[in-house]
Amino acid sequence: MGREFVEIFDEWIDSYDESVSGKDEEYREVFAGYDDILQKVADAAQGLTVEFGVGTGNLTEKLLKKGIKVVGIEPNAAMRAHTKQRFPELQIEDGDFTSFPLPEEPVQTLVSTYAFHHLTDEEKKEAVLYYRKVLSEDGQVVFADTMFESDIARKKQWEKVGAQGYINLLEDLKREYYTTKPIMEALFQEAGFTVAFTQLNDYVWLIHAKKA
Numbered sequence: 001m002g003r004e005f006v007e008i009f010d011e012w013i014d015s016y017d018e019s020v021s022g023k024d025e026e027y028r029e030v031f032a033g034y035d036d037i038l039q040k041v042a043d044a045a046q047g048l049t050v051e052f053g054v055g056t057g058n059l060t061e062k063l064l065k066k067g068i069k070v071v072g073i074e075p076n077a078a079m080r081a082h083t084k085q086r087f088p089e090l091q092i093e094d095g096d097f098t099s100f101p102l103p104e105e106p107v108q109t110l111v112s113t114y115a116f117h118h119l120t121d122e123e124k125k126e127a128v129l130y131y132r133k134v135l136s137e138d139g140q141v142v143f144a145d146t147m148f149e150s151d152i153a154r155k156k157q158w159e160k161v162g163a164q165g166y167i168n169l170l171e172d173l174k175r176e177y178y179t180t181k182p183i184m185e186a187l188f189q190e191a192g193f194t195v196a197f198t199q200l201n202d203y204v205w206l207i208h209a210k211k212a
């Protein structure tokens, strides 16, 4: 589900790690504190962990360093090949946020950074309902992604980015499904999670949801 943006990463793969390090001016604020954001997600992970949208493997590295057993899910073939080369022992599978091979052992944590916005809000809702079913009793979802405090805040950010002349970022913010905090909160609560949010930069929030 939500695979309509997968091909964008065929082009972005070679410069992706430069973008996250702040070399791409348009995306500098989106990736501000990137390393700390990923570390916060890794710090919260426990038990068998499934990671969605692994990309170049930067969050995976932090999880593996912590001694976490990770199953990586990534729909882009070039990203899978890149990350498999980086971590030859890693189990990495073709899949997406809702369609992925479920490990036989209980999954305690689902993690993802900078990727959940590839799903529409309706698709996010379906995904979260599915996570409630497949996670272990003490299971949790720990995602970090761009979202906005409100619809007004999202429109204000579009205006700001437009005034800065960041046309690529503006196109991205309008094209993909960057949601709002109230919508994200409702869809986790309705699926039976307790959820907490922490803002990590002007764009990215940490979403930490536990089975209620």
Ligand SMILES: C[S@@+](CC[C@H](N)C(=O)[O-])C[C@H]1O[C@@H](n2cnc3c(N)ncnc32)[C@H](O)[C@@H]1O
Residues within 6 Å of the ligand: 001, 002, 003, 004, 005, 006, 009, 020, 052, 053, 054, 055, 056, 057, 058, 059, 073, 074, 075, 076, 079, 095, 096, 097, 098, 112, 113, 114, 115, 118, 119
């Ligand atoms: C912006 S990158 C983030 C990569 C990495 N998680 C990070 O934080 O640097 C988004 C990743 O999500 C993947 N992706 C795109 N659509 C997806 C989907 N529907 N389900 C899971 N991953 C998806 C892309 O192929 C890409 O590798």
